[in-house]
Structures are given as structure tokens and as C-alpha cells.
Amino acid sequence: MIITLIRFALIAPYGSINNEPTPPIGLAYIASSCKSKGITVKGIDSTSENLNKIFKIPKGKLQGNGIEINEIINLIDHKTKVFGISAMFSHEWTYIKDCLKVLKKKFPKSLIIAGGEHVTAIPEFSLRDCKEIDYICLGEGEETWSKISEKLVKNKDISSLKGLAYLKKNKFVKNEYRERIKEVEKIPWPDWKTFPIEPYLDNAISFGAGSGRSMPFLASRGCPYECTFCSNPLMYGRRYYIRTIKDVIAEIKFYIKKYKITGLQLYDLTAIVKKDWIINFCKALKKNNINLDWSLPSGTRSEALDYDVIKSLSNANLKYLVYAPESGSENTLKLIKKKIKLPLMEKSISYAVKRGVSVRTNLIIGFPHEKRMELYRTMYQQLKFMLMGVEESPTFPFQAYPGTELFHDLLKNKKIKLNDDYFNSLATLSTGKLSPPDISYNEYMGRYELYFYRITGLFLSYTISYLTRPKRIFRTIKSFFTDTSSTVFEQRLKDNLRKSYIFNQYIKPFVLKRLFKNG
Numbered sequence: 001m002i003i004t005l006i007r008f009a010l011i012a013p014y015g016s017i018n019n020e021p022t023p024p025i026g027l028a029y030i031a032s033s034c035k036s037k038g039i040t041v042k043g044i045d046s047t048s049e050n051l052n053k054i055f056k057i058p059k060g061k062l063q064g065n066g067i068e069i070n071e072i073i074n075l076i077d078h079k080t081k082v083f084g085i086s087a088m089f090s091h092e093w094t095y096i097k098d099c100l101k102v103l104k105k106k107f108p109k110s111l112i113i114a115g116g117e118h119v120t121a122i123p124e125f126s127l128r129d130c131k132e133i134d135y136i137c138l139g140e141g142e143e144t145w146s147k148i149s150e151k152l153v154k155n156k157d158i159s160s161l162k163g164l165a166y167l168k169k170n171k172f173v174k175n176e177y178r179e180r181i182k183e184v185e186k187i188p189w190p191d192w193k194t195f196p197i198e199p200y201l202d203n204a205i206s207f208g209a210g211s212g213r214s215m216p217f218l219a220s221r222g223c224p225y226e227c228t229f230c231s232n233p234l235m236y237g238r239r240y241y242i243r244t245i246k247d248v249i250a251e252i253k254f255y256i257k258k259y260k261i262t263g264l265q266l267y268d269l270t271a272i273v274k275k276d277w278i279i280n281f282c283k284a285l286k287k288n289n290i291n292l293d294w295s296l297p298s299g300t301r302s303e304a305l306d307y308d309v310i311k312s313l314s315n316a317n318l319k320y321l322v323y324a325p326e327s328g329s330e331n332t333l334k335l336i337k338k339k340i341k342l343p344l345m346e347k348s349i350s351y352a353v354k355r356g357v358s359v360r361t362n363l364i365i366g367f368p369h370e371k372r373m374e375l376y377r378t379m380y381q382q383l384k385f386m387l388m389g390v391e392e393s394p395t396f397p398f399q400a401y402p403g404t405e406l407f408h409d410l411l412k413n414k415k416i417k418l419n420d421d422y423f424n425s426l427a428t429l430s431t432g433k434l435s436p437p438d439i440s441y442n443e444y445m446g447r448y449e450l451y452f453y454r455i456t457g458l459f460l461s462y463t464i465s466y467l468t469r470p471k472r473i474f475r476t477i478k479s480f481f482t483d484t485s486s487t488v489f490e491q492r493l494k495d496n497l498r499k500s501y502i503f504n505q506y507i508k509p510f511v512l513k514r515l516f517k518n519g
Contacts, residue, residue: 001039001040001081001082001152001153002039002040002041002042002077002079002080002081002082003034003039003040003041003042003080003081003082003083003084003149003152004041004042004043004044004076004077004080004082004083004084005027005030005031005041005042005043005044005083005084005085005086005194005195006027006043006044006046006072006083006084006085006086006103007024007027007044007045007046007047007086007195008046008064008066008069008072008085008086008092008095008096008099009046009047009055009064009065009066009067009068009095010047010064010065010066010092011057011062011063011064011065011089011091011092011095011427012062012063012065012427012430012433013061013062013063013427013428013430013433013435014056014057014061014062014063014433015063015433015435016063016430016433017433017492017496020207021047021048021051021065021066021200021205021495022200022205022207022216022267023045023048023192023195023197023200023205023216024045024086024195025190025216025218025267026086026088026115026116026141027043027045027084027086027195028043028190028191028192028194028195029141029142029187029188029190029191030084030115030141030142030145031043031190031191031194031195032142032187032188032189032190032191033141033142033143033145033146033149033187033188034145034146034148034149035188035191035194036146036188037146037149037150037153038149038153039149039152039153041191041194042076042077042080042194043191043194043195044072044075044076045066045195045196046064046066046067046068046071046072047065047066048066048195048196048199048200049066049067049071049075050066050067051065051066051199051200051203051205052498052499053065053066053067055068057095059094059095059098059420059424060094060095060420060423060424060427061424062094062095062424062427064095069098069099069102069103070102072099072103073102073103073106076106076107080107080110081110081111081152082110082111082112082113082148082152083103083107083110083111083112083113084113084114084115084137084145085100085112085113085114085115085133086114086115086116087114087115087116087118087119087126088116088117088118089116089117089118090118090121090401090402090423090426091423091424091426091427091429091430092118092427093118093126093423094420094423094424096114096130097129097130100112100114100130100132100133101130101132103132104132111134111135112132112133112134112135113133113134113135113136113137113148114126114130114133114135114136114137115136115137115138115141117231117234117235117401117403118402119133119136120136120138120139120234120235120403121231121234121235121401121402121403121404121407122402122403122418123136123138123165123172123174124165124172124174125418127165127166127167127172128167128172129418131167134166135158135159135164135165135166136164136165136166137163137164138163138164138165138174138177138178139163139177139178139180139234139235139236139237140178140180140181140221140235140236141163142181142187142188143163143178143181144161144162144163144164144178147161147162147163148161159173160175161175162175162176162177162178162179163175163176163177163178180221180222180236180237180239180241181221181241182239182241183241184220184221184241184242184243185243185244185247189251189254190216192259197215197216197259198259201213201214201215201259201261203498204483204484204494205495206263206265206297206485206491207265207267207297207298208265208295208297208320208322208360208488208491209295209297209319209320209358209485209486209487209488209490209491210263210483210484210485210491210494211262211263211264211292211293211294211295211319211483211484212262212263212293212483212484213259213260213261213262213263213483214261214262214263214264214265214295215255215259215261215263215264215265216265216267217251217252217264217265217266217267218266218267218268219242219243219248219266219268219271219281220240220241220242220243220268220269220270220271220273221236221240221241221242222236222237222238222239222240222241222269223236223238223240223269223270224238224239224240224270224273225238225270225337225338225339226238226337226405227326227336227337227338228335228336228337228404228405228406229326229336229364229367229398229399229401229404229405229406230404231401231402231403231404231407232269233403234403234404235403236269240270240273242273242274242277245277245280245281245284248281248284249284249285249288249290252264252290252292253288253290256290256292261292262292262293262483263292263293263294263295264292264293264294264295265294265295265297266294266295266296266297266298267297267298268296268298268300269298270300271296271298271300272296272300272304272305272309273303273304274304275304275306275308275309278304278309278312278313279308279309279312281316282312282313282315282316283312283316285316285317286315286316291317292317293317293319293484294316294317294318294319295318295319295320295321296318296320296321296322297320297322297488298322299322299323299324299362300321300322300323300324303340303344305348305351305352306348306351307351310348310351310352310355310357311351311355313352313355313357314352314355314356314357318357319357319358319486320357320358320360320486320487321352321357321358321359321360322359322360322361322362323345323348323349323359323360323361323362324361324362325338325340325342325345325361325362325363325381326338326362326363326364327363327364327367327374327377327378327381328342328363328377328378328379328380328381328382328384329370329373329374329375329377329378330342331374332367332369332370332374332377332378335367335369336367336406337405342381346384346385346388349361349385349388349390350388350389353388353389353390358391358486358487359389359390359391360390360391360392360393360394360487360488361382361385361390361392361393362393362394362396363378363381363382363393363394363395363396364378364395364396364397364398365378365379365395365396365397365398365450365453365454365457366397366398366440366441366442366445366450367398367406367441367442368398368400368406368409368410368415368441368442368443369443370398370442370444370445371444372444372445375445375453378395379395379453379456379457382395382457382460382461383457383460383461383464385461386460386461386464386465386468387464387468389469390465391465391472391486391487392461392462392465392487392488392489393457393461394457394458394461395453395454395457395458396429397429397437397440397450397451397454398429398441398442399426399429399430400415400416400426400441401426410441415441421438424438425437425438425439434455434458435451436448436451437450437451462489472486475490476489476490476493479493479494480493480494480497480508481508481511481512
């Protein structure tokens with residue numbers, strides 16, 4: 001019995017320059033869970049197979065980063081009986097669907113099981129829209145895949161397992177949800193042998209700011225909050241579980257020894273909830289002489305980030321910290337159920353900036369209910385953050401992602417129609433391309449007006465960042481010739497320069513030889 005797990009190419013709007021080719025940590029966890037039951041597992045990460053390949057997808061005006069489906073087919077072990085497919089992001093759905101049609105045609109007797117936030121959010125639609133999918137794994141997947149493996153080894157039917165959805169004689173069946181894994185430290189560590197991590201480490205690929213060989217990492221599962229624009233409540237529920245510090249330190253030490261990592265990136269949805277845990281974690285890093293540069297790139301809250309915590313983080317080599325205020329309007333924050341206090345967040349940010357931590361703040365504009373004055377408050381807050389010393393404060397157009405409370409409201413009010421045009425439009429709302437999005441869900445402002453505000457804020461924020469602190473200009477230029485970066489902007493510039501033959505063959509060696517030969 002062979003299970004092949006596949007992550008298809010990274011999808012972005014055509015012409016995008018802000019791709020984030022991150023390792024498939026979710027599938028790496030699934031691989032470990034299956035292997036623990038004696039199953040032979042193969043993995044294909046199309047992006048890591050060719051990090052520099054960009055191909056055009058005419059349908060939807062999209063582009064892919066990695067190898068294409070026909071190349072993937074050539075890598076598949078023909079003894080494969082079951083395929084596990086990652087379907088995390090809704091803007092990738094049309095491409096994934098087309099790939100699955102090819103896959104099923106080549107392996108008509110195989111089972112295809114899809115998992116991830118997209119198919120978890122709209123399982124019945126996904127099954128009917130892509131008949132090639134046999135089952136959908138709902139929510140957290142490790143325990144369900146472990147049970148699937150046990151059944152398949154004995155050639156038993158899996159249709160009664162908790163956590164699965166499927167069509168039976170064209171009738172939608174949704175089994176009972178599987179209970180969340182509470183003792184998350186008992187989940188086997190990600191299998192970076194089945195999904196080789198080296199291409200990402202060797203090329204200094206990074207989700208946020210980079211620290212050379214930056215390792216993706218999860219210390220917790222879930223998020224206890226209920227933001228209306230986030231699909232986490234449907235994927236993980238609102239229970240937050242965190243690993244023991246002993247287990248986390250053991251995994252970090254393993255990566256230092258095996259992969260010679262120089263950095264650590266926590267992909268946690270909300271990494272810092274418990275103040276005592278994070279302070280003790282920082283102490284454990286120091287006690288174990290772990291001197292990695294590490295970062296929190298996913299966006300965390302400020303409730304537990306007081307002066308004592310910030311001091312502990314900076315003393316333990318935290319270099320990059322992302323806050324997620326989302327809006328500068330108190331009314332908007334209330335409506336989206338973002339239970340934060342902006343003055344307290346500002347105080348926390350000022351602590352981090354003074355301690356030398358590179359800070360980013362993520363903001364969203366164009367919520368369905370948002371009026372111009374509320375949006376202007378967000379733009380004012382953006383500029384205020386930059387004057388405080390924040391490195392980056394991008395504004396993201398609101399995206400109505402399946403599984404969110406706002407999505408269901410828009411769907412109910414017929415503002416959204418589930419079809420290929422909708423899913424492809426989500427790609428244009430991403431930050432990958434500086435062009436107008438295909439749609440606005442705002443009642444008062446159209447897509448071009450929102451685009452104007454976004455570009456204006458982007459220009460002003462970076463202008464303030466570099467003009468008020470000119471040393472950042474030289475730091476950014478220097479970062480092109482090293483494996484480290486202090487911001488996402490620097491990292492994305494490096495990612496694109498990495499693909500340039502002239503830069504790598506002539507400019508970089510020339511500069512390194514003459515300017516950095518003495519360190």
C-alpha cells in the first residue's frame with residue numbers, strides 16, 4: 001500500500017512578484033502520521049521541485065510556481081493506491097481542480113482524498129464541483145489520516161470514519177467531526193524526508209523576513225478568537241492547544257543538528273496567548289544555548305506582549321514580529337470581532353521597536369460594512385505605525401474566504417456566487433500583484449477606489465520608513481548580498497533577484513569579492 005501526498009504549484013495572479021514559496025508543513029505532518037501506522041508514503045511538493053520555474057495559467061490569468069501537472073504525473077509511483085491532496089487556499093481551487101482531472105484520468109482506480117481549509121469550508125460544493133475527489137478530510141488531519149492508514153492496511157472501508165465527507169449515490173454525507181488533538185506534543189514531528197526541506201533552506205526561502213536557513217515550525221494549534229474574516233473557527237474550532245516546551249526544544253535541537261538551521265519561523269495562527277509559556281520558552285532557548293534568529297511572521301495579538309514579554313523575546317534573539325491590528329477604526333474592530341485595544345497595541349509595538357525588533361503591522365481595507373471615514377482611520381493608523389518606527393504596514397484588500405462569518409453573510413445575501421470567476425477573483429485580492437483587484441465587497445467603495453487607497457498607503461508607508469530612518473536604505477541594499485533580510489519587502493526583492501542569471505553570475509560575486517571580503 002502506497003499513499004502519495006501532493007502539494008500542487010503555488011498559485012498567484014499572473015505577473016505577481018510577491019510569491020511566498022513556503023514548505024508544505026501540513027502535508028509533512030500528515031506524512032509522519034501515516035508512516036507511524038506502517039504505511040509507505042511518497043511526497044511531491046511541486047514548488048520545491050523547481051523553485052525558479054514560473055508558468056502561465058491562461059484560465060483565470062494566473063501563474064504557477066513549481067512543476068506542472070504532467071511533470072508531477074511522471075514522478076508518481078504507479079503502485080499508488082491513495083492520493084492525499086492539499087487544498088488550502090480558495091484562490092488555487094480552479095487550478096487544483098484541473099490537476100485532479102488529469103490525476104484521476106491517469107490513476108482511475110485510485111482514491112483521492114483532499115484536505116485543507118478550502119475543502120473543509122465548503123465540502124459539498126467541492127465534491128460536486130470536482131467529482132474526481134472521493135473523500136474530503138475535514139479540519140485537523142493527522143488523527144483522521146492515521147485512522148485512514150489503519151483501515152487501508154487491512155483493506156477495510158473508510159467511509160464510516162469521523163472527519164470525512166463524501167458523496168454516496170450523489171447524496172452528500174458528512175460524518176461526525178473528529179475531536180481536536182489536545183496533546184499536540186504527541187503528534188509526530190513533520191516528515192521533512194518525504195517532503196525535502198533542503199531546497200528551501202539552501203535558497204534562504206522565507207515566509208517573512210529571512211534568517212538564512214529558516215525552519216518552519218509550529219508550537220501550537222488553533223486560535224481562541226473569533227474574527228469574522230478568518231476561517232480558523234471552522235478549520236480548528238476555538239480551542240487553543242500548545243506543546244510542551246520540552247518537546248519544542250527537542251525538535252529545534254534536532255533541526256540544528258540535522259539541517260544546520262540558522263533561523264526559526266513560527267507559523268502558528270496565534271503564537272503568543274499564554275504569557276508564562278512564552279517567557280519560559282525564551283528562558284529555555286537561553287538555557288539550551290540556542291542562538292537562532294527567529295521570527296513570528298503570521299501575525300499575532302498584543303494582549304500578552306507587554307514589556308516583560310518583549311524584553312524576553314528580544315533577549316532570546318527574536319528579530320521579526322508581526323502584529324495584526326487589521327483596522328484603525330474602533331467601529332470596524334467591533335464589527336469584525338477583533339477584540340483588541342489599539343492604545344495597548346501601540347504601547348506593545350513601541351516596546352518592540354525600542355528593543356530593536358523589526359515590526360510589521362497587517363491591516364485590511366474594504367470590509368463590506370466599512371465607510372470611507374472608517375477606512376481613513378485605518379490609513380491614519382498605518383501612517384502612525386510607520387512614524388513609530390514600524391518597518392512595514394501593508395494594507396490588504398478584504399477577501400471573502402469560504403468558511404468565514406463574513407463569507408456566509410455575503411453568500412446568503414447573494415453577493416457571492418460560487419463559481420470559477422469567484423475563486424479566481426480571490427487571487428487578484430492577494431498582495432502578489434500591484435494592480436486593481438477584480439472585485440470589491442464593500443457597499444460604499446468600488447475596486448478602483450480601494451486600489452487607490454491601498455497604493456497610496458503603500459507608497460507613503462515605505463517612503464516614511466526609509467526617509468525617517470535612512471540607514472534602512474543601506475541595510476536593504478546589503479541584504480541582497482547576504483542570506484538575511486529584515487522585512488518581507490527585502491525578502492521578496494531577494495527572492496526575485498535569486499532568479500536573475502546576471503545578478504547571480506556577475507553582480508553578486510563582484511560585490512561580495514570587493515565589498516564584503518573582510519566580513
